[in-house]
Amino acid sequence: MQTIEAGKIEELREFIATILKSDYGDSNLISVLHKTQELFGYLPREVMDEIAQRMSLPTAHIWGVATFYHYFNLTAPGKYVISICLGTACYVKGAAEILTVIEQELGIKVGETTEDKLFSLQPARCLGACGLAPVVMINDKIYGDLTTVKIKKLIMDFRKSEQHK
Amino acid sequence: MAEKINITINDKPYKVDDGLTIMQAADHCGYHIPRLCYHPELSIEGACRVCIVQVEGVKNFVASCCYPASDGMKVYTNTKELRQARRDIVELLLDNHPEDCHTCERDGNCELQRLAYAMGIRKMHFSGERKHYEIDISSPSVVRDPEKCILCGRCVRMCQEIQGINAIGYAHRGFNTVVTPAYNMPFGESVCSHCGQCINVCPTAAFTETNYTQELFEKLNDKSFTTVVQIAPAVRAAIGEAFDLELGRNMEHETAAALRRLGFDYVFDTQFSADLTIMEEGSEFLERFQSGGKLPMITSCCPAWINTLEIFYPDMLANVSTCKSPMSMMSNIVKTFFAQKKKLDPEKIYSVAVMPCTAKKCESVRPEHYIKGLRSTDIVITTRELAWMIKSAGIDFVNIKGEAFDKPLGMSSGAGTIFGVTGGVMEAALRTAYELYTGETLIEIELEETRGFKGIKEGIIEIDGKHLNIAVAHGLGNAHRLMDEVRKDPGKYHFIEIMACPGGCIGGGGQPYPCVNSEPLDEVCLGKRAEALYGNDRKNTIRRSHENPEIQRLYREFLQKPLSEKSHELLHTHYSPKEPKGIIHNQGVIKV
Numbered sequence: 001m002q003t004i005e006a007g008k009i010e011e012l013r014e015f016i017a018t019i020l021k022s023d024y025g026d027s028n029l030i031s032v033l034h035k036t037q038e039l040f041g042y043l044p045r046e047v048m049d050e051i052a053q054r055m056s057l058p059t060a061h062i063w064g065v066a067t068f069y070h071y072f073n074l075t076a077p078g079k080y081v082i083s084i085c086l087g088t089a090c091y092v093k094g095a096a097e098i099l100t101v102i103e104q105e106l107g108i109k110v111g112e113t114t115e116d117k118l119f120s121l122q123p124a125r126c127l128g129a130c131g132l133a134p135v136v137m138i139n140d141k142i143y144g145d146l147t148t149v150k151i152k153k154l155i156m157d158f159r160k161s162e163q164h165k
Numbered sequence: 166m167a168e169k170i171n172i173t174i175n176d177k178p179y180k181v182d183d184g185l186t187i188m189q190a191a192d193h194c195g196y197h198i199p200r201l202c203y204h205p206e207l208s209i210e211g212a213c214r215v216c217i218v219q220v221e222g223v224k225n226f227v228a229s230c231c232y233p234a235s236d237g238m239k240v241y242t243n244t245k246e247l248r249q250a251r252r253d254i255v256e257l258l259l260d261n262h263p264e265d266c267h268t269c270e271r272d273g274n275c276e277l278q279r280l281a282y283a284m285g286i287r288k289m290h291f292s293g294e295r296k297h298y299e300i301d302i303s304s305p306s307v308v309r310d311p312e313k314c315i316l317c318g319r320c321v322r323m324c325q326e327i328q329g330i331n332a333i334g335y336a337h338r339g340f341n342t343v344v345t346p347a348y349n350m351p352f353g354e355s356v357c358s359h360c361g362q363c364i365n366v367c368p369t370a371a372f373t374e375t376n377y378t379q380e381l382f383e384k385l386n387d388k389s390f391t392t393v394v395q396i397a398p399a400v401r402a403a404i405g406e407a408f409d410l411e412l413g414r415n416m417e418h419e420t421a422a423a424l425r426r427l428g429f430d431y432v433f434d435t436q437f438s439a440d441l442t443i444m445e446e447g448s449e450f451l452e453r454f455q456s457g458g459k460l461p462m463i464t465s466c467c468p469a470w471i472n473t474l475e476i477f478y479p480d481m482l483a484n485v486s487t488c489k490s491p492m493s494m495m496s497n498i499v500k501t502f503f504a505q506k507k508k509l510d511p512e513k514i515y516s517v518a519v520m521p522c523t524a525k526k527c528e529s530v531r532p533e534h535y536i537k538g539l540r541s542t543d544i545v546i547t548t549r550e551l552a553w554m555i556k557s558a559g560i561d562f563v564n565i566k567g568e569a570f571d572k573p574l575g576m577s578s579g580a581g582t583i584f585g586v587t588g589g590v591m592e593a594a595l596r597t598a599y600e601l602y603t604g605e606t607l608i609e610i611e612l613e614e615t616r617g618f619k620g621i622k623e624g625i626i627e628i629d630g631k632h633l634n635i636a637v638a639h640g641l642g643n644a645h646r647l648m649d650e651v652r653k654d655p656g657k658y659h660f661i662e663i664m665a666c667p668g669g670c671i672g673g674g675g676q677p678y679p680c681v682n683s684e685p686l687d688e689v690c691l692g693k694r695a696e697a698l699y700g701n702d703r704k705n706t707i708r709r710s711h712e713n714p715e716i717q718r719l720y721r722e723f724l725q726k727p728l729s730e731k732s733h734e735l736l737h738t739h740y741s742p743k744e745p746k747g748i749i750h751n752q753g754v755i756k757v
Contacts, residue, residue, distance in 0.1 A: 033632030045348055049745070058748050059347035067336040
């Protein structure tokens with residue numbers, strides 16, 4: 001990890017150093033964890049150890065905060081993160097069936113990542129695209145007006161594009 | 166003096182000090198409001214809601230542990246509605262708790278069980294989802310069973326506020342909340358010091374010691390082994406409590422008698438090897454003091470402190486005495502000197518230690534303590550485990566006639582006795598070091614500077630015109646504070662004693678569970694246990710380790726002199742940094 005992610009670790013160190021200069025610096029743990037997730041996509045254990053050392057916070061305490069908030073990922077997310085909207089509009093337009101299909105197609109439940117590390121599945125509460133309901137967001141792109149057939153095809157397309165690489 | 170305020174409890178008027186919580190005020194007026202997460206030495210959590218009361222003019226029930234009493238307040242502690250609500254709160258705790266009281270380690274000694282009885286829960290009305298967790302047996306000392314945890318958080322606060330170790334914390338949320346080491350790692354791989362204070366404050370059996378009693382019973386029945394047992398000083402000062410005897414009754418000879426009835430072939434006293442430790446440690450200190458060695462020198466008897474040292478203070482390993490603990494010294498002498506005397510094969514000696522301590526279990530498996538590939542202490546049981554064995558074997562401990570320890574490793578000085586109290590090792594070491602250094606007899610041998618339960622005790626001792634700065638810390642939070650001082654000013658002290666448990670070994674993580682009228686860390690209880698040991702010291706005609714004739718004989722016949730080559734081989738050890746590295750935060754300050 002150290003060699004590949006050295007740049008990211010350095011950026012995080014600088015972020016922590018700046019934050020520690022403020023009053024009650026060590027109470028900014030949550031923003032440090034946000035920064036970590038932004039950089040790494042999740043909270044790697046080695047990085048949490050690094051945060052603990054730099055902020056003089058016990059690892060048990062950091063683990064408590066990291067597990068308390070659902071926002072934080074504790075395992076590396078897949079290459080494609082599927083956020084399925086379960087907001088009211090999407091739900092009445094059949095989001096539950098879409099979710100079932102995704103779970104069957106990928107063989108994982110919400111909050112999990114496929115073994116090949118290609119897909120992660122997470123719930124979302126309204127993505128602000130209710131006119132296109134039901135929608136999913138895959139990484140940063142919205143896919144709307146979904147049906148059970150369309151979502152199957154979408155997943156297949158992603159798999160195919162990976163095979164061609 | 167604090168201002169007085171008037172409050173009414175259950176329609177009766179009382180005058181109490183200003184600035185108390187309702188619970189504290191009620192305590193002063195003769196009402197013991199039921200409670201669970203509250204502990205007088207820890208911060209207030211207000212988590213369990215068992216201590217709710219009604220306050221006139223306040224709509225909801227309030228938690229009395231964290232609600233300040235104020236002038237003119239009208240409080241009700243036992244109304245019909247309160248009784249019902251409290252009963253429901255405890256019943257909901259029970260609903261998510263294994264119903265295995267009759268096979269539980271804490272059966273008969275569980276605060277939840279006592280509370281359920283007191284609340285009058287005779288029938289369960291709820292049945293909801295129940296949490297399921299694996300038992301964590303990765304630690305050689307402490308077993309963690311999250312299924313029995315009721316999330317009162319006393320262990321977390323103990324580990325954080327008093328011990329400053331932070332090995333455990335809350336993780337996840339809501340129904341999934343669990344007390345766990347970081348990353349949900351096995352307890353044995355965490356920064357835990359193995360002090361066992363989590364066990365002492367746990368109201369249920371979520372934390373217990375790793376129990377070796379069945380294994381020991383088996384060995385006691387195996388006639389191919391010679392079984393040798395030693396008991397630590399602090400055991401005798403507390404074991405009576407497990408038999409409902411008064412606090413602080415010294416059960417030294419009764420324990421020796423009971424151990425013989427359990428089937429041990431030789432019953433020795435760790436106080437003997439405490440004297441031996443003083444010979445080595447006192448000499449080591451003088452050598453460092455006279456020849457410009459690494460100072461301050463810090464004591465090494467306490468295994469939870471040694472674990473803390475290696476995890477939190479890898480930069481200070483050289484400051485710590487290389488002496489093994491009295492337990493390991495005894496076991497090594499048993500498997501060498503004693504084995505030779507009795508013409509026994511060391512491999513056929515089973516060496517058992519009864520300790521007030523859970524961390525000793527961890528010490529006994531350290532490879533550095535093996536002699537020629539042979540484990541020196543084969544098994545360590547706590548005071549609690551011994552009390553159970555005595556009960557289980559049907560020995561009448563309360564009425565038993567006392568017996569003496571066996572010779573030659575059962576004889577000790579008063580200096581060896583006081584090892585069990587905070588400051589005792591320092592006092593014992595100075596009694597001997599003074600005479601070794603000056604050649605004169607120390608007249609005033611009771612050191613007031615090192616006695617009592619102040620978190621960090623300091624003193625200046627004059628030896629031959631030279632000033633010796635000493636410091637004593639008990640409770641790892643205080644140890645952290647003291648180490649902080651040493652890092653800032655390495656020349657401030659010459660000699661430091663550290664004990665991981667509040668009060669020293671008498672308050673160890675393996676001592677009997679608190680009885681109905683005492684709490685762990687209770688200063689009255691610790692004081693009585695301490696007095697049992699100080700009394701023993703005063704009664705002894707030999708009060709300095711170097712005057713113990715059996716110690717003199719051991720050196721004459723076997724070890725030659727302190728710090729000899731043989732001593733170094735058998736009685737000294739080394740330390741190394743350990744991972745994961747500990748992080749000091751929120752340094753605990755003990756109030757006792």
